[in-house]
Each structure stands twice: as C-alpha cells, then as structure tokens.
Amino acid sequence: MILMDNIVREGSRVLREVAKEVDMPLSEEDLALLQDMLDYLKNSQDPEIAEKYDLRPGSGLAAPQVGVSKRMFAIHTTDEKDQLYSYGFINPKIVSHSIEETSLENGEGCLSVDREVEGEVPRYARVKLQADTLEGERVTLRLRGYLAIVVQHEMDHLNGIMFYDRIEGYAGPHKKEVPRTAL
Ligand code: CO
Numbered sequence: 001m002i003l004m005d006n007i008v009r010e011g012s013r014v015l016r017e018v019a020k021e022v023d024m025p026l027s028e029e030d031l032a033l034l035q036d037m038l039d040y041l042k043n044s045q046d047p048e049i050a051e052k053y054d055l056r057p058g059s060g061l062a063a064p065q066v067g068v069s070k071r072m073f074a075i076h077t078t079d080e081k082d083q084l085y086s087y088g089f090i091n092p093k094i095v096s097h098s099i100e101e102t103s104l105e106n107g108e109g110c111l112s113v114d115r116e117v118e119g120e121v122p123r124y125a126r127v128k129l130q131a132d133t134l135e136g137e138r139v140t141l142r143l144r145g146y147l148a149i150v151v152q153h154e155m156d157h158l159n160g161i162m163f164y165d166r167i168e169g170y171a172g173p174h175k176k177e178v179p180r181t182a183l
Contacts, residue, residue, distance in 0.1 A: 038086065094128065
C-alpha cells in the first residue's frame with residue numbers, strides 16, 4: 001500500500017527526469033506498481049481510509065512521484081457529468097489538443113508539493129489522450145475541463161515538469177524554465 005511516506009517530494013531529482021517508456025507487455029512488477037498507484041487515489045478519496053492512514057486526497061499520481069522513472073500514471077476522478085474516470089495509463093501520449101486554454105480557478109496542487117502555490121497554470125481546454133491501460137486495452141480518450149487538466153498535470157510529471165514551472169512570474173523554490181509549448 002502506498003502511503004504519504006512513499007511519495008517523493010519536490011527537490012528530488014526523479015521529479016525532474018524524463019521518464020522512460022515502459023516495456024510491453026507489462027511486467028508483473030510494473031502492473032503491481034500501477035495498481036498500487038490507482039489504489040492510493042481511491043484510498044485517498046475514502047474519508048475513513050484517508051484519515052486512518054493520513055493520506056492527502058489526490059486525483060492523479062505519476063510513477064516518478066513514487067520514485068519510479070517510468071511513463072505510467074493513474075487517475076481517479078469524475079467529469080462534470082459525474083462520470084468516473086478510473087485508469088492506470090501506460091506510455092500515454094497527448095496526440096492532439098485544442099488551441100483554447102483553461103485553468104483551475106484556485107490553481108493546482110500536487111501530492112509532491114507540501115505547500116500552497118498560488119497562480120494560474122495554463123492548460124489546454126481539451127486533449128486527446130492515447131494510452132495502454134491497466135486492463136490491457138489501448139484507449140483513445142477525448143477529455144475536457146478538470147479531467148484534461150489532471151491528465152496534463154500528470155503528463156508533465158513524466159517529462160520532469162512541475163505545475164509551478166508553468167506559472168507566469170513564479171519565482172519560488174525549485175522553479176525550472178519550460179518551453180511554453182512543451183506537452
Ligand atoms: Co503532481
């Protein structure tokens with residue numbers, strides 16, 4: 001079971017690495033890790049379990065955040081129609097995106113960042129994601145709104161980018177310059 005102690009915090013080098021493609025078919029070890037990552041998100045959103053194990057709630061978790069530099073992330077969250085998106089993604093790619101941008105009103109947070117960071121994080125309003133899943137399927141998902149933002153945040157982790165790198169004028173600790181167009 002993944003606990004907060006297992007989550008790598010900002011300042012760790014693994015969060016700045018470009019994660020490696022995962023060999024397919026998925027090894028038992030990678031499968032177990034991705035399942036554990038998804039379980040963390042589910043547990044963290046269950047008030048009783050979260051309190052018992054002191055878990056910070058999260059919508060997404062990327063493998064580098066548990067110290068593994070591989071291209072995998074999990075999401076567990078609902079869209080505006082209350083439909084649940086619960087996935088473990090392997091070798092995900094954003095194959096296209098809108099020109100239109102969006103951002104979360106109250107900024108973004110991250111399980112690897114133990115502080116509030118204010119500021120607008122510009123994201124594409126819509127993205128098309130292609131990936132293999134925990135269930136062994138190849139999926140293409142068209143995502144918008146909060147889900148599109150979560151997926152872009154997690155994709156950034158696979159590319160060594162932290163959300164505050166994208167805040168204009170942010171000059172706090174651990175900031176790294178990223179090209180405006182990096183996806
Ligand atoms: Co994060």
